[in-house]
Amino acid sequence: xxxxEFMQRAMLAGAMxxxxxxxxxxxxxxxxxxxxxxxxxxxxxxxxxxGSLLGANPSIGGFAAAVIAALLIERLxxxxxxxxxxxxxxxxxxxxxxxxxxMSFGKTxxxxxxxxxxxxxxxxxxxxxxxxxxxxxxxxxxxxxxRRPLYALTFDEETAGISGVPVRAxxxxxxxxxxxxxxxxxxxxxxxxxSALLVLxxxxxxxxxxxxxxxxxxxxxxxxxxxFGGLTLSYAANTPPGGTIALLLLAFLLLGMAAxxxxxxxxxxxxxxxxxxxxxxxxxxxxxxxxxxxxxxGKSQATNGKEGIEPG
Amino acid sequence: xxxxxxxxxxxxxxxxxxxQGISLDxxxxxxxxxxxxxxxxxxxxxxxxLGLLKPWSGTIELNAEAFGGAKPTIGYVPQxxxxxxxxxxxxxxxxxxxxxxxxxGLFGRLGPEQERLVRSSxxxxxxxxxxxxxxxxxxxxQKQRVCIARALVQCPDVLILDEPTTGMDARSRTxxxxxxxxxxxxxxxxxxxxxxxxEEAERYLDRIVTLERTEAEAVGxxxxxxxxxxxxxxxxxx
Numbered sequence: 001x002x003x004x005e006f007m008q009r010a011m012l013a014g015a016m017x018x019x020x021x022x023x024x025x026x027x028x029x030x031x032x033x034x035x036x037x038x039x040x041x042x043x044x045x046x047x048x049x050x051g052s053l054l055g056a057n058p059s060i061g062g063f064a065a066a067v068i069a070a071l072l073i074e075r076l077x078x079x080x081x082x083x084x085x086x087x088x089x090x091x092x093x094x095x096x097x098x099x100x101x102x103m104s105f106g107k108t109x110x111x112x113x114x115x116x117x118x119x120x121x122x123x124x125x126x127x128x129x130x131x132x133x134x135x136x137x138x139x140x141x142x143x144x145x146x147r148r149p150l151y152a153l154t155f156d157e158e159t160a161g162i163s164g165v166p167v168r169a170x171x172x173x174x175x176x177x178x179x180x181x182x183x184x185x186x187x188x189x190x191x192x193x194x195s196a197l198l199v200l201x202x203x204x205x206x207x208x209x210x211x212x213x214x215x216x217x218x219x220x221x222x223x224x225x226x227x228f229g230g231l232t233l234s235y236a237a238n239t240p241p242g243g244t245i246a247l248l249l250l251a252f253l254l255l256g257m258a259a260x261x262x263x264x265x266x267x268x269x270x271x272x273x274x275x276x277x278x279x280x281x282x283x284x285x286x287x288x289x290x291x292x293x294x295x296x297x298g299k300s301q302a303t304n305g306k307e308g309i310e311p312g
Numbered sequence: 313x314x315x316x317x318x319x320x321x322x323x324x325x326x327x328x329x330x331x332q333g334i335s336l337d338x339x340x341x342x343x344x345x346x347x348x349x350x351x352x353x354x355x356x357x358x359x360x361x362l363g364l365l366k367p368w369s370g371t372i373e374l375n376a377e378a379f380g381g382a383k384p385t386i387g388y389v390p391q392x393x394x395x396x397x398x399x400x401x402x403x404x405x406x407x408x409x410x411x412x413x414x415x416x417g418l419f420g421r422l423g424p425e426q427e428r429l430v431r432s433s434x435x436x437x438x439x440x441x442x443x444x445x446x447x448x449x450x451x452x453x454q455k456q457r458v459c460i461a462r463a464l465v466q467c468p469d470v471l472i473l474d475e476p477t478t479g480m481d482a483r484s485r486t487x488x489x490x491x492x493x494x495x496x497x498x499x500x501x502x503x504x505x506x507x508x509x510x511e512e513a514e515r516y517l518d519r520i521v522t523l524e525r526t527e528a529e530a531v532g533x534x535x536x537x538x539x540x541x542x543x544x545x546x547x548x549x550x
Contacts, residue, residue, distance in 0.1 A: 030400060145419065152410040155400060162362055162388040163466055165413055206401050210446060215401040 001235050009124045010188065010241065014227035016136035017185050017197060022223035023143050023216055024181055025202030027174065030154045035088045036073065036175075037195035040182040043069035043095030045191050047183075048116055049102035059128050062116075062186065066179035069095060074175045119190030119242030128187045135180040142177055143216075146170060151212055188227075189242035196246035201226060204256045222252055314375050315340040315470070315502055316361060321370035323360060329368065331356055336521060343496045343503045347510045348523030354506045355391055355474055357523065361504065362388065362472060384470055385415065387463030389456075391474040391506075404450070404458050405443040408434055411462035426465075433461040436491055438484075452479025460488070464495075471495065473505040485509065489516040 001007050028034055044062035051061020069091050076087030124132075143150065152160040153170055161167040185194050201223035202215075209215035230245030237244070318336040322329050330353045338344060338361070346354050359365045360372060374384070411433075412426045422430075434440040437457040447455060456479055463471055471492070477485040493516045495501040507513050514520065 026401075148410065148413045148416075148422075151402075151406070152413050155402070155407065155410065156390070158364065159388050159390060159462075160410075160413075162364070162386050163411060163413070164385070164415065206399060209401050210403065212402045212406055 001232065006124070007231070007235060009129060010231055011228065013124050013129055013132050013188050014231055015224065016132050017181075017188060018224035018227045019220060020136040020139040020181055021185060021197045022201035022205070022219035024139065024178055025198035025200075025223075026205060026216055026219050027150065027154055028178065028198060029202050029206060032085070033088065034199055035085060035092070035195070036070075036178055037182050037198045039073070039088045039092040039095065040066045040069055040179050041186060041191040041194040042092050042099065044179070044183045044186065045116060046095050046098035046102060049099050049106070053102060053106050057127060058116075059125070059131060059183070059187075063131060063180065063183045065095075066183040067176050068179075070175035070179035071172065074172050077171075116186055117191050118240050119186070119188050119193065120240075124187050128184070131180075132184040132188075135177070135184040139177050139181055142173065146173075150174070189245055190240070193242040193246045196242075196249055197223065197227070200246070200249035200253050204253045207257060208260050222249070222256075226252060313340045313377070314338075316375065317371075317373045318357075318361065319371045319373075321360060321367045321372060323356060323365060323367045331360070331367075333370070334523075336361075338502065338504060339519075340502055341496055341500050342518040343492055343516065344505070345510065345513055345517040345520045346504065346506045346523065347508065347520060349525070352523035352525055354523055358472055358474055358504065358506060362386065379469055385466055385468045387411075387466045387468030387471045389459045389463050389471075389473045389476050391478070399448055402447050403443070404439060404445050404447055405430065405434070407447055407458055408443075408461045408465055411465040415466055429465050429467065430461075433464040434458075436464060437461045438487070453481060453484055456480060457484065457488075468501060470502045470504070473503065475506050475508065477507065477509060482512075485512055489513050492516065 002011065025037075028036055044066035047062040047065020048058040049061075050065065051058040054061070073087045073091050076090060080086040149160070149165045149170060152163070152165050153167055157167050157171075181198075182194055185197055189197050201219040204222050205215045205219035209218050226249035227245055230248040231241055233239070233248065234241040234244040314337055316338040318334060321331060321334045323331040334357065336357070346357065348354055356365065360367060363372070376382075408430050409422060409426070412422055412429070416422070416426070431440060434443055437460050439454065439457050439461060442450070442454065447458065450458065456476060460473070460476060463473075473492075477488060480488065489512070492503045492505065496503050496518070505513070505517075510520065
């Protein structure tokens with residue numbers, strides 16, 4: 001399979017996307033902007049159409065459109081502070097409508113659009129590979145350098161701003177990076193499934209990780225496994241790569257959630273009803289409650305059915 | 313020394329003002345309590361003081377001389393501090409460390425001094441033992457204490473707390489008031505706290521500002537009634 005140049009390109013593109021997209025997804029989920037990836041992919045479709053109509057490189061057109069849309073969303077966010085999803089919905093509608101209208105002007109556009117909509121392994125050109133590499137490189141440096149201020153910003157923008165974190169500049173940079181990554185991912189997974197690459201690994205990582213850094217690292221591992229596994233399955237079964245990768249990531253998510261549930265049940269049984277993590281706290285709470293009841297009612301602890309627990 | 317001065321400030325979110333003609337002074341090193349019934353725009357007044365909201369009219373001035381001409385470091389604990397996303401993948405110590413970033417700048421890294429401050433802040437709010445706990449597993453009162461530790465770790469010049477005792481038990485509330493009193497007396501920090509529990513907090517405060525609705529209640533008009541209490545002597549002897 002790897003003897004073919006197009007598969008080598010697809011794997012290379014997948015590896016780079018697998019490093020950056022899930023990290024971005026973790027931040028998007030925590031910032032409650034999970035639909036942003038979908039929106040920017042729809043807007044970049046309009047850029048692809050505009051680029052084709054103007055005789056420019058469609059990928060560059062899509063790239064520019066996504067970055068501009070990301071900046072506009074950031075601007076709209078300040079107008080709809082308490083409704084973070086509204087600017088995203090506005091841009092999604094605008095982007096898709098523009099793409100549909102622009103498509104109607106170019107009759108040959110519809111065919112090339114299918115590779116953008118659903119993704120195609122053979123669609124990864126040299127230009128796209130460079131765009132993916134650029135987005136991944138810039139993104140990884142951005143997250144490595146600004147990991148801590150980004151954490152503060154993601155947890156609570158208002159408090160982060162008051163404590164001196166440059167919220168606006170970081171938010172704009174984050175939005176531009178999202179636009180770049182989404183456009184870069186389109187040739188591999190397609191417009192319609194680009195958010196799967198960002199959201200699904202992050203969704204699983206956030207369910208099972210203990211801390212922030214472990215959530216980031218775990219999401220990357222899940223993303224890479226999904227992309228490599230999906231591309232391999234797609235090649236073997238001759239299925240669309242975007243859909244195959246998305247389905248595999250979805251399977252990971254469902255299996256991961258089920259495994260976590262079973263693990264928690266197992267730990268509770270092994271620890272007599274408490275998970276290890278909560279056991280000391282639960283015991284203290286129980287002991288205190290009994291002591292209070294005994295004091296107020298004048299009954300002994302034994303009458304409350306909890307003989308042997310020391311008051312906290 | 314005067315730290316901040318608010319004069320005849322008018323502000324609203326829609327057409328009608330919710331703050332009308334309010335004047336308020338904050339002095340350096342005092343423990344100021346802001347109280348009042350629901351709907352008297354206590355949080356809005358705090359946000360105006362913080363510069364998060366721009367007044368329609370009136371002035372809010374910060375006395376730079378009070379900080380030697382430098383920009384003051386402000387620690388802030390918002391009203392919703394304890395209701396943050398329970399699924400946020402973070403441990404207590406990670407969250408408190410994040411309070412250092414504003415002071416360190418974008419490229420700064422935590423050193424031994426910051427780690428010492430993190431430990432000290434967590435110990436002051438009684439959360440050091442739970443530093444490895446996921447924040448989503450904490451009770452409301454514990455979350456509130458973690459957010460206070462995150463504010464303290466900045467070594468702020470001014471600490472602004474918006475109903476910080478929400479979800480705390482009586483003992484924790486008293487400890488918080490004592491801690492804030494200690495911060496003002498021994499570290500020179502100015503503490504401004506919005507509270508509903510005035511009966512409990514009164515004896516720890518230097519000054520109380522009560523916001524009241526005026527007769528123009530329909531448009532949420534607010535007035536400030538400042539009442540300077542001289543509790544210093546009483547407190548120094550305790």
